[in-house]
Amino acid sequence: GQQVMQIPQYQHVQEGEDFTTYCNSSTTLSNIQWYKQRPGGHPVFLIQLVKSGEVKKQKRLTFQFGEAKKNSSLHITATQTTDVGTYFCAGPSSGGTSYGKLTFGQGTILTVHP
């Protein structure tokens, strides 16, 4: 079945440093979504990328979708303590009747030291 892998599993940074997490799919994706889960919280939608090579920015966050639509990245510039949490990528699972079903990566846990 489809697999979505994320690296690294953990990332510890000093406040102000940059952070990047990478997402790789075993299959070509029609789109990819990113979610953030704060400690003790639930996943919250951040963004969706649809086009090959697409780049989107949200303040200090930059999201990129690979040209082959099999990989994606999230880059945070100048991390802040509010960025702490687990970042998940999720791609649609293959299969006709499972339209809308997402396969989540295992997430990257970001810790920011003040």
Add this chain to the structure above:
Amino acid sequence: EAGVAQSPRYKIIEKRQSVAFWCNPISGHATLYWYQQILGQGPKLLIQFQNNGVVDDSQLPKDRFSAERLKGVDSTLKIQPAKLEDSAVYLCASSRDRGQYEQYFGPGTRLTVT
């Protein structure tokens, strides 16, 4: 707009007992999802409903798990009998429809099976 509601927030039961979780999605959302999230992993889809019909339950352990979405609104997920490995957070999510739509997650129910 009210978010996805879930109850209870926490539940502790002994193995072989039964438990039920309740979810009220965002008003008007046609698609409802139940996920299982084990500590340190990404959410894993258990079942997806479109209105009151099941779209995907391929990863639902049907010998012990059951779910229903009567009238296409609220949903309940039941485990009977529970096993130790069922200890996890059970997340309910909803989206406007099937397809490339963001999913809104509820706060989850943390289940501990002893």
